Amino acid sequence: GLNMKKVTKAVIPAAGFGTRFLPFTKAMPKEMLPIVDTPTIEYIVREAMESGITEFLIIINEGKECIKTHFGRNEVLEKFLKSKNKDNELKIIEELPNKIKVSFTYQHEQLGLGHAVLCAKEFVNNEPFVLLLGDDVYVGNNKPATLQLLEAFDKTNSSILGTLEVPLDDVSKYGICEPAIKTNDRLVKLKSVIEKPKKENAPSNLAIGGRYILTPQIFKYLETQTKGAGGEIQLTDSILRLMAEEDVYSLTIDGTRYDIGSKKGFLKATIDFALNREDLCEDMKNILASYKNK
Numbered sequence: 251g252l253n254m255k256k257v258t259k260a261v262i263p264a265a266g267f268g269t270r271f272l273p274f275t276k277a278m279p280k281e282m283l284p285i286v287d288t289p290t291i292e293y294i295v296r297e298a299m300e301s302g303i304t305e306f307l308i309i310i311n312e313g314k315e316c317i318k319t320h321f322g323r324n325e326v327l328e329k330f331l332k333s334k335n336k337d338n339e340l341k342i343i344e345e346l347p348n349k350i351k352v353s354f355t356y357q358h359e360q361l362g363l364g365h366a367v368l369c370a371k372e373f374v375n376n377e378p379f380v381l382l383l384g385d386d387v388y389v390g391n392n393k394p395a396t397l398q399l400l401e402a403f404d405k406t407n408s409s410i411l412g413t414l415e416v417p418l419d420d421v422s423k424y425g426i427c428e429p430a431i432k433t434n435d436r437l438v439k440l441k442s443v444i445e446k447p448k449k450e451n452a453p454s455n456l457a458i459g460g461r462y463i464l465t466p467q468i469f470k471y472l473e474t475q476t477k478g479a480g481g482e483i484q485l486t487d488s489i490l491r492l493m494a495e496e497d498v499y500s501l502t503i504d505g506t507r508y509d510i511g512s513k514k515g516f517l518k519a520t521i522d523f524a525l526n527r528e529d530l531c532e533d534m535k536n537i538l539a540s541y542k543n544k
């Protein structure tokens with residue numbers, strides 16, 4: 251259609267306090283937790299970059315300036331690596347600043363995810379955009395999670411929530427989707443969404459897993475959004491209101507999700523990513539084998 255637009259922008263909220271990962275998060279952002287040797291948020295930026303996104307806005311709070319440092323140039327280090335002929339290391343640190351543009355804004359009060367997304371209004375500038383939460387890492391089967399969503403957006407031209415199926419005992423930790431029809435399709439139109447429902451009130455086990463494509467109409471609702479679950483300004487509540495105006499879909503992501511903001515998710519990611527690395531696979535296997543008889 252006429253209003254079909256290529257999605258080029260991504261927003262990454264990383265302004266939460268990360269209370270599940272204290273004491274680490276007292277002075278360090280959880281988004282900088284390394285999975286093997288790379289900060290969590292770099293995996294997320296690379297997923298979007300490999301899906302064709304070129305412009306990023308990362309929302310931070312005071313004290314998380316090291317995220318800014320990480321995505322900027324380090325000329326002193328570049329010079330040092332050049333002088334030592336460390337070409338591989340040089341490539342690693344120069345790649346992102348050469349390929350993408352990353353800007354930053356502050357969420358000064360931690361009022362909730364909906365409020366954090368509202369801080370991106372100016373950057374988004376009335377275009378559809380990708381939203382990736384700063385502590386959810388995906389390993390897509392065949393395709394990056396963001397590319398799966400973008401391909402679905404090409405078909406629907408509507409907001410799409412990336413989902414995963416969770417055990418019924420876990421629904422109260424997520425935003426949960428109510429599909430409009432019963433279907434086995436991965437892409438489905440939604441009837442409603444609810445943030446952190448009780449198990450007995452959950453309309454399904456389709457949980458929103460930190461990946462979204464949103465139309466800019468969302469900002470109209472975020473601007474007037476009142477507090478919801480947990481006393482926070484919830485994005486899910488604004489998505490529900492958006493549904494009265496336009497279609498919203500969910501797409502079950504084909505891949506594995508790691509919630510790095512939880513200790514268990516972080517530990518599992520460390521092991522899985524090491525096992526998938528040629529340089530570390532044997533070492534990690536030996537480490538794991540050494541626990542077998544303990």
Ligand code: UTP
Pocket residue numbers: 263264265266267268269270271309357359360361362363365366383384385511
């Ligand atoms: P989480 O609930 O996982 O993050 O929010 P949290 O509040 O930092 O961590 P816990 O639960 O206390 O351990 C999901 C995403 O939304 C961002 C977080 O940084 C995370 O990427 N967020 C949350 C904000 O940017 N601002 C907020 O006010 C709340």
